[in-house]
Amino acid sequence: MSNVLEVKNIEKYYGNKSNLTKAIDGISFNVEKGEFVGIMGASGSGKTTLLNCISTIDRVTAGKIIINNQDITKLKGNKLNKFRREELGFIFQDFNLLDTLTVYENIALALTIQKVNSNEIDRRVKEIAEKLGIKEILNKYPYQISGGQKQRAASARAIITNPKIVLADEPTGALDSKSARQLLETFEHLNKNLGATILVVTHDAFSASYANRIIFIRDGKIFNEIVKGEDTRKQFFEKIIEVQTLLGGDLNDVI
């Protein structure tokens, strides 16, 4: 399997010489094509900074990030935007659907800004809607549909461009547990049946248990890495909880 994403010894510093914060302090890992990887860590561990660097929203201080054989830390300006448009898909915590557009238009927008042919847009939107079971709500506005449906619409928008990798930041953060489960199943479906490579950042063990592999981050460094392998999701979930305890998870942070 080829690597879709290679993170090589990246560092990200904030502040100045007298007051330096190392948000990321030498992280390296690879994501293979078709993998579903979770990144876990407490608040302030650097996981969101890591995702921002990968998603080209933020720049690294040192190191390389290679996506699909291209070093994105060297890209600038319009090339960077083009890269983000064409190679990456995003799913955000608060859906980020445009309230003035219908679901159909929200999904199509990801393609129209890539200047895709209009006939093809129509075909692809309908195809993806069918696969994610949101065909019936295509002509509805975001305020007319449920949270779970919104998140599926957002997922459709993220993968319709056939991105090399889908990045999700706390995707279940704004959902009730039922909708969250549905969304995670959608992710599983995207990953298994549609072959999407997914990188999810979360602090929620249940969300993470849907991934194949989990990278734990603490204080800007990789703390641990566990692979699901042949485990059931329940076993994997228990393993995650164990590591989280070691990590000095949420509870310890409080004290």
Added chain:
Amino acid sequence: MLFKLSFRNMKKSFKDYAIYFLTLVLGVAIFYMFNSLDSQEAMLKVSQSTRELIQLMIQMLGMISVFIAIVLGFLIVYANNFLINRRKREFGIYMTLGMGRRQISAIILLETILIGIISLVVGLFIGIFASQFMSILVAKLFEADMTEFTFVFSKDACIKTCIYFAVMYIAVIIFNTLTISRYKLINLLTENKKNQKVKVKSPVISIIVFIISCVILGYAYYLVTGGVGELRTAEKLMKPILMGIVGTIGIFWSLSGFILKIIQTRKKIYLKGTNMFVLRQLNNKINTNIISISIICLMLFMTISVLSGSLSIKTSLDEQLDKFTPVDVNLYKPAYLPESYVSEYSGKTIYYTDEQIEDSRHPVSYTLETNGYDINRLKDIIEIPIYTLPEWTLKYSLGNNYEQTKEKYPMLLYDIPESIIKVSDYNKIAKAYGEEEYSLNSDEYIVLCNYEQMENIRNQTLSTNSNIEINGKTYHSKYKECKDGFIYMATTEINAGIILVPDDFDLKDENTEQYLLVANYNADTEEGKENIESTLIGTGDTEFFKNVEEKGIELDGSSKISIKESSKGLTTIIIFIAIYLGVIFLIASAAILALKQLTESSDNKQRYTILRKIGCDEKMINNALFKQIFIFFITPLILAMIHSIFGIKFILSMLEVIASPDELLPSVIVTALVIGAIYGLYFLATYFGSKNIIKEEE
């Protein structure tokens, strides 16, 4: 501390304040310009009557200024309200930090005073410079010679501006304090999280409403142009006005849905770049602002019509003026007064004195000479009597067409006797005026008329059966239509009908209604002519005036100089008032439009952030924003422009001015420049302001 906070706030949110500031500065500058006219007048060399006209204009502008101040006051309060709302969160934070309402009010008070003073100073500065250009314009319009240019500063206008705006700022302060006192902390902090529901309109209904609105507007356009002859009363005028308002609202109600539907069917355009987003944004924006956009459209319509209409009236009036004032003076007085008459108003019988009756049996020159006027001041004197016959009324002239005409024009006075002049008498005047001379056989007559409406009425009779029986003899019109001509000088075509009869027509002295004297002044220079004019017309304190007044002789007259001046004065007053009102309306509509856009840009910030997140680069986002604001600004302007094509035509036809397209063109260009400049300025300020708002977060 509070001062520091206010000052920093202003510096920080300067771009937010841009629209507010622009509006204040323009308001102050224009207010000063139009109120400083009286000091500019001093530098102009103009005649006495022009000076009086300028005084009248200044008085009128002064009254209009009060109205303008009210409009500006509302606008400023509205604009300020926008700023306060945008900062709710900031005030919420101050309140959580323990600041009281009073202190927040103090901050806002300081800010209002600061920005008020700055805008007043900048506005006055611009106004003082702009008013120098304005005095050149005044001089040109009044055709005064401005031999030396002096820089004028009007202290009065400056003080007046300061007082008026101080009052407006106080209103703003009171309003702000009221707003703040009603705030609740929770609302202040969560203000940004409001999620707006999208109103969805059925496309079918949109299309139907759109078509109906177009038909209504089309019919209203027809009423004010093609069917303008019918619009003689104010009530009838209400119909096209109401239809115009309803049609405009209907268009804006349905427009965006209609266009959206059409473009949606063209997938190539709809599914291209950010078009979809821009269209939806506009749809949303126009749908939530139907009434304000309609009002703005109508205000723009008024601005365009009033500006270009008034400017073109001036052009065409000036040209006509020379034709209708061929000699220096007309003097006339009633002839053959009866011993008494019954007043129509009081019902009392009024007796004329013997002196009055005696004087009325002689021509005008007799009056001049017997009352001590030096007749040598006049030259080229022509005197003619004008007759009336009690039986020859307008009704009698119209003959068989009377009933039909009365039905159509019930307001005309049909029982007034027609003015009759012997053809040889008229020819003397025609020669002096440079008009066509006529000859008549003993059974013919001619009708002279140049007032279009009356011409049409009279021609109906003349073209069919013009036979008229007077004193047992039948006369017929020499021509099948009215001929062009006039005897009284005027500003334009207002001769409603004069009948020329053969010299042997049986007219007795007692039939004389009026004596007319036509003459030129015996002087070669303009100054000499003006001196003579003052001895003849006006309220001079000479023996002649005293005598005429004592005897109660109703000697009246009009002169080339006074007609020209009053005409110029009137058109100039119209133009100044039109510009003043037009520009203020323009500023008001542009400012409201800009604020509407900016208020929503804060909501839109979220939407543009999403666009950025899904991979739109800054170029695409700015492009989308530009398109959206541009269309938002241009839509009411386009409809207003279509309205004005018909509005201007209506104004011109109402004022009986016939302007050819090339006469209209310059005034249209000037109007376009004024609107382009002010509207464009607000558009740019809005674009950069919005760009700034959507950029903020990152």
